[in-house]
Amino acid sequence: MCPGCSRKYLPRDLGPRFWARRRSPPPPAMAPGCLLLLMGVSCSLVSSIRGAFLEPDQYVGLPEGWKYAGRVSATDQILLTFALKQQNVYKLNKKLDQLSNPDSSQYGKYLSLDQLSRMIRPSDKTLQTVWMWLGNFGVHNCSTVQTLDFLSCFMSSSTAEKLLTGSKFTRYTNGHQTVIRSLAKYEVPEGVSEHIDFVGGVHRFPAKMAVMSKTWKSGPQIKANFHLGVTPKVLRKRYNLTASDVGSHENNSQAVAQFLEQYFHQLDLAAFMRLFGGSFVHRTKIDNIVGHQGCIMAGLEASLDVEYIMSSGANISTWVFSNGGRHESQEPFLDWITLLSNMSSIPWVHTISYGDDEDSLSVAYLKRINNEFMKAGVRGLSILFASGDAGAGCREIRKGVNTFRPSFPASSPYVTTVGGTSFKNPFQITSEVTDSISGGGFSNVFKMPNYQAAAVKSYLKRMKSLPPGSYYNAAGRAYPDVAALSDNYWVVANLIPIPWVSGTSASTPVFGGILSLINDRRFQKGLPALGFVNPLLYKIQKNGTSGAFFDVTIGCHYGCLDEKTEGKGFCASVSWDPVTGWGTPNYPELLKMLLA
Numbered sequence: 001m002c003p004g005c006s007r008k009y010l011p012r013d014l015g016p017r018f019w020a021r022r023r024s025p026p027p028p029a030m031a032p033g034c035l036l037l038l039m040g041v042s043c044s045l046v047s048s049i050r051g052a053f054l055e056p057d058q059y060v061g062l063p064e065g066w067k068y069a070g071r072v073s074a075t076d077q078i079l080l081t082f083a084l085k086q087q088n089v090y091k092l093n094k095k096l097d098q099l100s101n102p103d104s105s106q107y108g109k110y111l112s113l114d115q116l117s118r119m120i121r122p123s124d125k126t127l128q129t130v131w132m133w134l135g136n137f138g139v140h141n142c143s144t145v146q147t148l149d150f151l152s153c154f155m156s157s158s159t160a161e162k163l164l165t166g167s168k169f170t171r172y173t174n175g176h177q178t179v180i181r182s183l184a185k186y187e188v189p190e191g192v193s194e195h196i197d198f199v200g201g202v203h204r205f206p207a208k209m210a211v212m213s214k215t216w217k218s219g220p221q222i223k224a225n226f227h228l229g230v231t232p233k234v235l236r237k238r239y240n241l242t243a244s245d246v247g248s249h250e251n252n253s254q255a256v257a258q259f260l261e262q263y264f265h266q267l268d269l270a271a272f273m274r275l276f277g278g279s280f281v282h283r284t285k286i287d288n289i290v291g292h293q294g295c296i297m298a299g300l301e302a303s304l305d306v307e308y309i310m311s312s313g314a315n316i317s318t319w320v321f322s323n324g325g326r327h328e329s330q331e332p333f334l335d336w337i338t339l340l341s342n343m344s345s346i347p348w349v350h351t352i353s354y355g356d357d358e359d360s361l362s363v364a365y366l367k368r369i370n371n372e373f374m375k376a377g378v379r380g381l382s383i384l385f386a387s388g389d390a391g392a393g394c395r396e397i398r399k400g401v402n403t404f405r406p407s408f409p410a411s412s413p414y415v416t417t418v419g420g421t422s423f424k425n426p427f428q429i430t431s432e433v434t435d436s437i438s439g440g441g442f443s444n445v446f447k448m449p450n451y452q453a454a455a456v457k458s459y460l461k462r463m464k465s466l467p468p469g470s471y472y473n474a475a476g477r478a479y480p481d482v483a484a485l486s487d488n489y490w491v492v493a494n495l496i497p498i499p500w501v502s503g504t505s506a507s508t509p510v511f512g513g514i515l516s517l518i519n520d521r522r523f524q525k526g527l528p529a530l531g532f533v534n535p536l537l538y539k540i541q542k543n544g545t546s547g548a549f550f551d552v553t554i555g556c557h558y559g560c561l562d563e564k565t566e567g568k569g570f571c572a573s574v575s576w577d578p579v580t581g582w583g584t585p586n587y588p589e590l591l592k593m594l595l596a
């Protein structure tokens, strides 16, 4: 038996020098120790501490639009986030099932952050092992969160490269933003690997943004026609919100989170409401900005999110989480996730227009982020994600062979995912049809949750023509869950009204605001928040006749541009479908069902 191949790791037996000895990273292509042994390579070639890749399947190529921007010096500071292994994840899952199942006696009996911490905090062994490992490399400048399951530490780049064997930190830029990342995979000692899910700040680049305006894209040559355009007045009319459907409970709150280097201006909100506000009572400012807001130009996405969540969720206290990335080596989305575990008092509804290709993310990362959504759910938070703007998406597996490309977090079973629609007649407030960009499909990683199984199976059975089976995983979590208009919004940014803003980033805050209004009414009746609402949503729709949603039955979204699918992904149909979910909200009926 080769001693280096022992699976055992005993932190107390290994002095600091032992850790420090493994200085030079192994050649990146070299397989971990035991593999070499199996291949007949002498064990003396293998370092005496075996490493383990935490994220062997993470995509580490340079994403489109980014380029090399210079070396990182040995003393430059890197901020790494260690996701420590949680305890009782199974129990957490069970708990969420109970708290969000309307038929359970536990329904709505949400946990405080303290109670959650007691359930899932890492074991003492995990905490000791990781702290000792870091301490042995002189890493002490760390901060943790209330649940103790994330640890963010500053260290020099040379220390980071020693700690994470194989990593090599470099600067990259996309023209607006510079980040530090490693395009080479990292290993941690095997004894440590069982205590960490993944390390943040190494590989993942900031994800692409979703929203766009046709005017911004194609320049001013597009002529205005007398197209309707979506404003708060139009939305409120379509979704049957009357002037008295505004929030009034003092403890209600909602939030938008966003991760681009862009900001929102209070003055834009005032101008927007003046121009498009109509006659409902609304707030004129944001109550809390978490993160930093620069003084630079307002961004389209930021303005859109704020202006529309405050139009449907009118007169409700609104927060903005602004995480453009405080530090070059940070993952902005992860920064937001860790913040949630560090704030005991936090808004009830969060809408987020963000997504990445599921296949580009390691399974370890996907699963852990999914745990984070469960943590939010047991606290009674509703987390809504945009379903994405690429329809079913498309990925070329090899030459001429395509498959659809699901997006994450849209594909997480523990968030509510919002797709997009357009007016059937763009000149009037009419019924809605599929917006062909509306993201939808099936996860390749998460299996279909029980709450949706009947609805999804019924869709798959009902449809006469479906894309070829090799394009999607019919046993996976299917999304979106619901939808709202996503086409031709008006937004005010930098005091300028901008037309034709489109994307599921528009539908998401609209739907989120409506859930907030329903929370408001629930609080007034002494009921708990909606929290993770999917089990309840699928239940009220069980018979397909609740009237809570305007069912969208017309249109298909985009998929792959190939002959096999003729450019189509999935098509909408009566009842639930993976293009527009259950459809768009009919507020009075939805309220009735969700108050019952």
Ligand SMILES: *[C@@H]1O[C@H](CO)[C@@H](O)[C@H](O)[C@H]1NC(C)=O
Binding pocket: 077, 141, 154
């Ligand atoms: C931790 O690192 C950050 C970034 O380099 C630095 O600003 C801060 O002062 C450090 N804190 C301590 C206690 O060394």
Ligand SMILES: *[C@@H]1O[C@H](CO)[C@@H](O)[C@H](O)[C@H]1NC(C)=O
Binding pocket: 143, 144, 145, 146, 151, 152, 338, 342
């Ligand atoms: C969590 O909050 C505490 C107290 O406010 C703070 O000291 C700590 O730095 C925060 N943790 C992280 C990871 O930001």
Ligand SMILES: *[C@@H]1O[C@H](CO)[C@@H](O)[C@H](O)[C@H]1NC(C)=O
Binding pocket: 238, 239, 240, 586, 588, 589
């Ligand atoms: C809601 O809107 C639809 C279509 O605009 C309308 O038919 C319906 O009567 C409205 N009211 C309710 C309570 O559903």
Ligand SMILES: *[C@@H]1O[C@H](CO)[C@@H](O)[C@H](O)[C@H]1NC(C)=O
Binding pocket: 246, 247, 248, 249, 250, 281, 315
């Ligand atoms: C707006 O909300 C506040 C509480 O946040 C409430 O006191 C007020 O009555 C609400 N306005 C209306 C018109 O409901």
Ligand SMILES: *[C@@H]1O[C@H](CO)[C@@H](O)[C@H](O)[C@H]1NC(C)=O
Binding pocket: 250, 251
């Ligand atoms: C709002 O929350 C505070 C603090 O928890 C509580 O004292 C107050 O009664 C709540 N207000 C309402 C209307 O429930």
Ligand SMILES: *[C@@H]1O[C@H](CO)[C@@H](O)[C@H](O)[C@H]1NC(C)=O
Binding pocket: 539, 540, 541, 542, 543
């Ligand atoms: C569905 O219909 C059945 C039979 O009509 C009824 O008993 C049941 O309560 C309905 N379920 C829902 C969720 O409306």
